[in-house]
Amino acid sequence: MLYWVPRLVVSALAVLVLGMGLFPRTPEDVAYTLLIIIGGLGLLSATLHLFPPEQH
Numbered sequence: 001m002l003y004w005v006p007r008l009v010v011s012a013l014a015v016l017v018l019g020m021g022l023f024p025r026t027p028e029d030v031a032y033t034l035l036i037i038i039g040g041l042g043l044l045s046a047t048l049h050l051f052p053p054e055q056h
Contacts, residue, residue, distance in 0.1 A: 006044055010037060 014037045018030065 007041060010041060010044075 014034070017033065
């Protein structure tokens with residue numbers, strides 16, 4: 001379950017930012033914000049794949 005917590009938090013933050021209109025003003029800003037979020041999730045996935053969390 002802990003594997004999905006960062007993704008859920010980032011997804012909730014993205015929905016909040018885009019839903020409330022806090023940062024993006026134009027379609028280009030929305031696209032750029034989504035690219036940054038997707039890139040961050042990709043880096044998180046790669047990091048967790050290369051360095052898996054310890055299982056106790």
